[in-house]
Amino acid sequence: MKKEFKASINRALNDANLTGALGKFSEAYRVNRAKAYEGIDFEALRGRIAEAKSSAACHLDEVAEVFKQNAEALGAKVYRTSDPEQVKEYILQVARDNGVKSVVKSKSMASEEIHLNKALLQAGISVAETDLGEWIIQLAGQTPSHMVMPAIHLTKEEVAEIFSKEVEERLDSDIPRLVKVARNELRPKFLAADMGISGANIAVAETGSIVLVTNEGNARLTTTLPRIHVALVGVEKLVEKFETVIPVLDALPRSATAQLLTSYVSIITGPSPNDDGSLKDLHIILMDNRRTEMARDPKFKQALQCIRCGSCLNVCPIFRLVGGHVFGKIYTGGIGTILTAWFDELQKSEEIQGLCIQCGNCTEVCPGKLDIPEMILEIRRRLVLEKGQPLAQKAIFSVVNNRKLFHGMLRAASVAGKPFTSGKFIRHLPLFLSDLTDGRSLPAIAEKPFRDLFPEIRQPKGGEKAVFYAGCLIDFAYPETGIALVKLLNKAGIEVIFPQEQTCCGAPALYNGAYEVAAHNAVDNIKALLEVEAKYVVSACPTCTVALAHDFAKTLQDQGRSEWLDKAKELAEKTVDLSTLVKRLVEEGRLSFAEGEDLGKITYHDSCHLKRTLKVSQEPRELLQKAGYELAEMYECDMCCGMGGSYSMKLPEISAPILKRKLHNIKETGAPLVAMDCPGCVMQIRGGFDQDGEAVRVRHTAELLAERLK
Amino acid sequence: MFEQFKTRATGVGAEVHRVGTCSDAVDFILGFMKKEGVSEVPGSYAVWADGPFLRGVARELLKQVPGLSTEVTRERAAQAKIGISEMSFAVADTGSLVQDQTAIDQRLASSLTGIHLAIVPSANIVSDKTALFSRISPKTSRYIAFITGPSRTADIERVLTIGVHGPERLIILFVDELGGAA
Numbered sequence: 038m039k040k041e042f043k044a045s046i047n048r049a050l051n052d053a054n055l056t057g058a059l060g061k062f063s064e065a066y067r068v069n070r071a072k073a074y075e076g077i078d079f080e081a082l083r084g085r086i087a088e089a090k091s092s093a094a095c096h097l098d099e100v101a102e103v104f105k106q107n108a109e110a111l112g113a114k115v116y117r118t119s120d121p122e123q124v125k126e127y128i129l130q131v132a133r134d135n136g137v138k139s140v141v142k143s144k145s146m147a148s149e150e151i152h153l154n155k156a157l158l159q160a161g162i163s164v165a166e167t168d169l170g171e172w173i174i175q176l177a178g179q180t181p182s183h184m185v186m187p188a189i190h191l192t193k194e195e196v197a198e199i200f201s202k203e204v205e206e207r208l209d210s211d212i213p214r215l216v217k218v219a220r221n222e223l224r225p226k227f228l229a230a231d232m233g234i235s236g237a238n239i240a241v242a243e244t245g246s247i248v249l250v251t252n253e254g255n256a257r258l259t260t261t262l263p264r265i266h267v268a269l270v271g272v273e274k275l276v277e278k279f280e281t282v283i284p285v286l287d288a289l290p291r292s293a294t295a296q297l298l299t300s301y302v303s304i305i306t307g308p309s310p311n312d313d314g315s316l317k318d319l320h321i322i323l324m325d326n327r328r329t330e331m332a333r334d335p336k337f338k339q340a341l342q343c344i345r346c347g348s349c350l351n352v353c354p355i356f357r358l359v360g361g362h363v364f365g366k367i368y369t370g371g372i373g374t375i376l377t378a379w380f381d382e383l384q385k386s387e388e389i390q391g392l393c394i395q396c397g398n399c400t401e402v403c404p405g406k407l408d409i410p411e412m413i414l415e416i417r418r419r420l421v422l423e424k425g426q427p428l429a430q431k432a433i434f435s436v437v438n439n440r441k442l443f444h445g446m447l448r449a450a451s452v453a454g455k456p457f458t459s460g461k462f463i464r465h466l467p468l469f470l471s472d473l474t475d476g477r478s479l480p481a482i483a484e485k486p487f488r489d490l491f492p493e494i495r496q497p498k499g500g501e502k503a504v505f506y507a508g509c510l511i512d513f514a515y516p517e518t519g520i521a522l523v524k525l526l527n528k529a530g531i532e533v534i535f536p537q538e539q540t541c542c543g544a545p546a547l548y549n550g551a552y553e554v555a556a557h558n559a560v561d562n563i564k565a566l567l568e569v570e571a572k573y574v575v576s577a578c579p580t581c582t583v584a585l586a587h588d589f590a591k592t593l594q595d596q597g598r599s600e601w602l603d604k605a606k607e608l609a610e611k612t613v614d615l616s617t618l619v620k621r622l623v624e625e626g627r628l629s630f631a632e633g634e635d636l637g638k639i640t641y642h643d644s645c646h647l648k649r650t651l652k653v654s655q656e657p658r659e660l661l662q663k664a665g666y667e668l669a670e671m672y673e674c675d676m677c678c679g680m681g682g683s684y685s686m687k688l689p690e691i692s693a694p695i696l697k698r699k700l701h702n703i704k705e706t707g708a709p710l711v712a713m714d715c716p717g718c719v720m721q722i723r724g725g726f727d728q729d730g731e732a733v734r735v736r737h738t739a740e741l742l743a744e745r746l747k
Numbered sequence: 748m749f750e751q752f753k754t755r756a757t758g759v760g761a762e763v764h765r766v767g768t769c770s771d772a773v774d775f776i777l778g779f780m781k782k783e784g785v786s787e788v789p790g791s792y793a794v795w796a797d798g799p800f801l802r803g804v805a806r807e808l809l810k811q812v813p814g815l816s817t818e819v820t821r822e823r824a825a826q827a828k829i830g831i832s833e834m835s836f837a838v839a840d841t842g843s844l845v846q847d848q849t850a851i852d853q854r855l856a857s858s859l860t861g862i863h864l865a866i867v868p869s870a871n872i873v874s875d876k877t878a879l880f881s882r883i884s885p886k887t888s889r890y891i892a893f894i895t896g897p898s899r900t901a902d903i904e905r906v907l908t909i910g911v912h913g914p915e916r917l918i919i920l921f922v923d924e925l926g927g928a929a
Contacts, residue, residue, distance in 0.1 A: 170902035216908045244885040254898040254913025298841040302893035306885040
């Protein structure tokens with residue numbers, strides 16, 4: 038990563054106003070959003086939206102043409118273009134033709150995308166943003182830091198400072214008073230403006246309508262007072278049927294600001310009268326700017342289902358730390374990364390795409406059903422294709438692709454790490470590696486990996502068989518987790534097989550865009566794991582489980598290695614995570630836990646891949662309670678711990694505060710013990726407590742359950 | 748549905764009233780204008796946009812109110828404290844009022860003034876948007892306006908603040924006698 042980018046991250050992280058405001062907001066948002074959606078079947082609702090928007094995206098050209106015909110039949114002028122420059126030219130031409138001197142704007146991201154204000158100002162036309170947040174930003178000469186709350190990074194004192202300069206009067210920081218100042222300053226501009234420019238939240242083809250959703254009332258004034266109204270609409274706002282307005286209006290305010298409905302919704306269908314009796318001069322510009330190209334790309338078509346609510350920002354553990362400015366000038370957060378890669382250029386997303394930790398929070402709340410992490414991975418992949426892998430990364434993955442060399446190096450690391458280890462931890466690494474142990478100790482590589490311990494375990498023979506896929510962390514850092522797993526399955530009469538040829542699951546390569554390496558890993562593992570006839574392939578690492586059960590087939594398909602698809606599917610069907618398997622065995626009466634002992638409080642941390650990809654969250658909780666623990670839920674139990682594989686090494690400055698928050702939430706429960714199902718989370722959280730000094734024990738669920746077998 | 752509407756609308760800061768007859772409604776409105784000090788002083792005007800209810804009110808009664816105008820111009824509305832308009836529908840599940848505001852006086856009276864007083868026929872409360880759109884359609888209405896509570900913002904420090912560009916108070920007056928005519 039470039040120095041400037043790292044510097045912008047550090048500026049944001051050290052901006053207490055920003056992180057404070059965003060942190061508080063993200064906490065309130067979670068609660069308020071849930072309340073706003075009470076009594077609503079969110080899955081059904083977002084299904085309707087995704088289907089309708091996807092259908093429109095499938096024939097954007099036709100839908101845009103139907104819109105144009107219908108709106109024009111009513112007297113609107115509709116201009117379609119793919120070129121941002123032509124949009125600006127068109128608006129300037131309308132302005133020239135009508136002697137426009139001043140413009141009022143209600144919020145339009147599309148206008149920011151093409152830097153419209155600059156073009157208008159250069160032509161000598163005055164422009165006032167009228168959305169309060171946008172106006173503050175305009176006066177301050179800044180760019181928005183959030184799609185829905187553009188000025189969330191500024192304090193009331195800073196706003197007072199900005200307004201004071203504008204009105205040439207010393208203002209104090211009383212918020213209602215500041216809002217009044219904005220009302221009084223902008224009102225004459227509304228009344229005098231010759232042209233109003235708005236965006237649109239929805240454009241309906243069958244009726245030629247545009248729908249505007251606002252809270253302040255500025256869009257109503259913008260579309261009512263000036264005699265000319267220009268609506269600048271990205272073609273992704275098009276829907277075919279008017280009936281789609283209902284689900285979008287049901288979801289947009291709830292997801293954006295946790296409101297049941299915004300104060301104002303205006304559905305404008307053709308020009309309405311002005312107050313001098315003339316008819317509004319209504320221009321609707323349907324802007325493409327690579328959206329059609331995006332719709333034709335099978336991996337990115339889903340991005341057109343976005344309704345621009347910003348909820349992906351509001352639940353993002355990274356966004357709440359760094360805010361929007363780190364992402365660039367226009368679109369921010371996860372969706373912003375994708376839009377920037379397309380509307381601007383792929384290269385511009387090179388650094389910001391690395392901010393995504395792949396926790397999947399956004400996929401759970403997105404009303405358009407976008408899989409943002411998946412699209413970001415695809416951006417990563419294309420960047421690697423275009424530019425090749427960074428040299429250091431290439432060197433690492435060439436090792437990972439050679440199992441013997443890779444495992445040999447891990448063994449060597451056990452010895453090499455000795456000077457830095459203290460008990461089971463590496464607390465301080467020298468020089469440039471010290472960031473890795475800042476706030477978190479790393480586990481020492483085990484003296485004897487699981488693969489060497491396994492042959493010594495005596496097992497029942499002749500019964501059901503399960504293949505154990507350990508993954509690198511359990512194999513080389515936490516072999517005790519693997520031993521616990523064997524103990525659990527043995528107790529249920531299952532013999533565990535450990536194929537020695539298994540190797541890295543390929544997730545690190547995949548998450549870094551190196552699909553070729555990941556495909557190589559997939560093939561090696563498929564060969565190794567399917568060699569033995571077994572009922573299950575079980576893993577105690579959710580990331581590995583996801584690789585086996587979901588990613589192998591996708592990666593192989595992507596790399597054109599379709600000869601392996603059947604085998605990948607066979608493996609996926611057999612793959613199961615440990616908690617799910619153990620719960621099944623308990624229900625079948627094949628496993629039970631010792632009763633009658635009160636083991637005290639425990640809290641449980643949901644790992645991202647387990648909860649959101651594998652949809653497993655209740656199973657480990659039930660098992661731990663059956664084993665005698667009293668469950669005390671922590672705040673934000675399913676929020677990422679900041680590990681994210683190599684993320685914590687690339688962006689330790691972001692990973693560390695996320696971890697700090699997690700440690701705090703764990704401590705708040707008062708439980709002396711925290712369980713989790715992912716060795717990556719164990720590494721992160723245990724390492725955090727080691728440096729934090731708090732005596733909270735961090736254990737993998739498998740180990741806690743194995744201790745309590747009857 | 749009235750109760751649900753009232754809960755939702757007051758939840759977003761609207762003030763909800765209900766009267767039986769049109770004559771009660773006129774009393775309420777005249778009383779309200781008096782209380783708010785409507786007068787022939789810029790900033791204290793009242794404007795009342797055309798509608799079936801207004802057409803049934805005796806002109807002499809209105810002439811007695813100094814500062815009240817039924818000719819809604821932008822100049823008058825911009826200097827009005829109170830804007831009165833008739834809204835056709837109330838949507839119970841979100842506490843919203845809806846009207847065809849194609850005629851510009853309807854928008855001026857409900858967007859430029861400090862207070863918006865909306866008169867709604869009690870029988871025109873619908874359950875939700877689906878029910879609403881069976882009664883009003885973009886095919887016949889060019890400017891469909893939803894109003895849900897007063898104008899609001901949270902753009903400074905996420906603090907909810909009322910009255911940015913639109914009215915800072917929304918007074919909703921349900922009138923039973925108006926029946927269900929849209």
